[in-house]
Amino acid sequence: QVQLVESGGGSVQAGGSLRLSCAFSGDIAHRVCMGWFRQAPGKQREAIATIRHNDDHTEYADSVQGRFTISQTIAGNTLYLQMNNLKPEDTALYYCATHGSYVCIRDEADFHYWGQGTQVTVSP
Numbered sequence: 001q002v003q004l005v006e007s008g009g010g011s012v013q014a015g016g017s018l019r020l021s022c023a024f025s026g027d028i029a030h031r032v033c034m035g036w037f038r039q040a041p042g043k044q045r046e047a048i049a050t051i052r053h054n055d056d057h058t059e060y061a062d063s064v065q066g067r068f069t070i071s072q073t074i075a076g077n078t079l080y081l082q083m084n085n086l087k088p089e090d091t092a093l094y095y096c097a098t099h100g101s102y103v104c105i106r107d108e109a110d111f112h113y114w115g116q117g118t119q120v121t122v123s124p
Contacts, residue, residue: 002026002113004096009118016086016122022079022096022115030113033104036070036081037111038092038120045095047106049081059106064090086122093117 008020024031035050048061049070058070069082079096097111 002030002098004098004113004115006094006096006115006118009094009120011121011123012086013123014087017082017084018086018120020081020083020094020096020118020120022081024077024079024098026113028076030100031076031098032100032102033110034072034079034096034098035104035106035111036068036079037095037097037108038090039095039117040089040092043092045108046092047108050104050106051079052102052104057104059104061106083120086120088122088124091120091122093119 003025005023012018033052036048037045039045048064050059051070053076067085071080095115095117097114099110099112
């Protein structure tokens with residue numbers, strides 16, 4: 001099976017930066033596409049970035065484009081999300097997720113394995 005463990009969340013002032021990590025373990029067949037999602041209180045979960053393991057193809061939500069960068073280690077066992085110029089509206093619980101299909105887009109329904117989440121709080 002697959003296990004995903006996020007870390008790196010915390011509290012930061014607006015304009016600051018954080019880097020989230022997601023440690024992957026398990027069957028690499030389920031690690032073709034990895035993504036970061038977030039859910040703020042009272043809102044639906046949002047897919048913010050995806051990356052495909054074999055060619056590093058990435059996609060971003062408009063809300064984070066130019067501020068956040070998704071990346072992965074060559075071995076593919078750690079996923080990162082570098083978050084710069086954070087805004088109060090970025091406050092949310094951030095999740096990493098993965099699936100084994102080549103088509104790698106920001107569609108939550110495609111993702112089968114999820115971590116428990118790490119909290120990011122941005123103060124004005």
